Amino acid sequence: AQSQQGNSAVIYTENLSVNERERLALETQLSQALDRGEFELFYQAQCDLNTRRLSGFEALLRWRHPDGLIPPDRFIPIAEESGLIVPIGRWVLHQACRQAKTWHDAGRDRPVMAVNISPRQFQHPEFMATVREALRDSGVDPCCIELEITEGAMMDDAESTIAKMAELRALGLHLAIDDFGTGYSSLAYLKRFPIDRLKIDRSFVRDLGRDEEGAAIVQALIQLAHSLGMTVVAEGVEDSHQEACLRDWRCDLMQGFGYARPLPEPGASALLEAHRAE
Ligand code: C2E
Numbered sequence: 288a289q290s291q292q293g294n295s296a297v298i299y300t301e302n303l304s305v306n307e308r309e310r311l312a313l314e315t316q317l318s319q320a321l322d323r324g325e326f327e328l329f330y331q332a333q334c335d336l337n338t339r340r341l342s343g344f345e346a347l348l349r350w351r352h353p354d355g356l357i358p359p360d361r362f363i364p365i366a367e368e369s370g371l372i373v374p375i376g377r378w379v380l381h382q383a384c385r386q387a388k389t390w391h392d393a394g395r396d397r398p399v400m401a402v403n404i405s406p407r408q409f410q411h412p413e414f415m416a417t418v419r420e421a422l423r424d425s426g427v428d429p430c431c432i433e434l435e436i437t438e439g440a441m442m443d444d445a446e447s448t449i450a451k452m453a454e455l456r457a458l459g460l461h462l463a464i465d466d467f468g469t470g471y472s473s474l475a476y477l478k479r480f481p482i483d484r485l486k487i488d489r490s491f492v493r494d495l496g497r498d499e500e501g502a503a504i505v506q507a508l509i510q511l512a513h514s515l516g517m518t519v520v521a522e523g524v525e526d527s528h529q530e531a532c533l534r535d536w537r538c539d540l541m542q543g544f545g546y547a548r549p550l551p552e553p554g555a556s557a558l559l560e561a562h563r564a565e
Pocket residue numbers: 331346347348358359360363376379403404405465466489522523524525542543544545549
């Protein structure tokens with residue numbers, strides 16, 4: 288037993304260093320991925336819960352690494368820690384604004400484009416300039432762009448966060464708080480931020496049918512958001528039971544595999560066209 292324990296300890300350290308080496312390799316490749324044109328945006332539709340009409344899309348980043356598609360959960364944390372998220376996030380913002388403009392020009396309705404902004408990106412001194420530039424270059428109507436910010440980005444310095452949010456809204460943009468309920472912000476804190484929309488995290492939606500507590504939490508989140516004047520999007524809606532509950536509880540919008548998966552640009556454009564033809 289002794290020597291077995293010893294062995295597993297050795298294997299464990301070796302694994303760690305393998306992970307660390309993999310991580311470093313990934314970071315190097317990540318720093319070249321922009322220049323190599325390996326990033327792509329997928330788009331996941333959001334719809335109105337009452338009418339089931341398409342209302343917008345969330346832009347979701349994909350990395351076409353030479354060895355295959357790498358999911359954001361594997362590279363966004365590395366990009367965030369290394370600071371690479373700043374240039375990558377700038378590319379995302381430009382690309383998403385351009386795509387929104389293309390869609391607006393092709394039809395009469397104007398689907399909203401929601402863009403994820405990481406905490407490091409939000410706090411970067413150049414962030415406001417980047418946003419202005421993306422709006423100017425694309426010519427998109429700012430009120431159709433929604434920035435998704437997590438609670439993590441709001442924790443550092445409330446006053447400067449509020450000031451920056453006010454500046455973004457003065458440009459005409461909308462703000463959503465993403466993954467709500469998974470961070471540490473207090474409810475009293477929430478009301479101080481000029482936020483238009485709250486996104487209920489997928490974990491709460493998953494538990495909504497499990498027991499009375501799960502249902503009570505989602506209902507309370509919807510009521511809270513509405514009482515603060517925000518609209519509510521439920522994330523990760525996969526089945527009609529979840530959808531029916533959310534509709535009953537007056538949730539505004541939903542997003543999830545039950546309506547549409549994240550799609551590459553041609554698929555998302557086709558979905559939008561089909562919706563427009565209805
Ligand atoms: P998120 O912002 O919470 O995005 C929603 C995630 O939930 C997406 O994963 C989406 O594919 C997934 N999802 C949507 N509906 C369902 C469903 O019904 N069931 C299940 N099981 N999953 C669903 P994805 O695309 O892998 O992105 C993961 C995370 O990576 C995102 O979570 C976001 O935090 C981050 N991310 C993605 N793109 C960007 C980006 O451009 N910038 C930044 N900073 N972060 C990004």
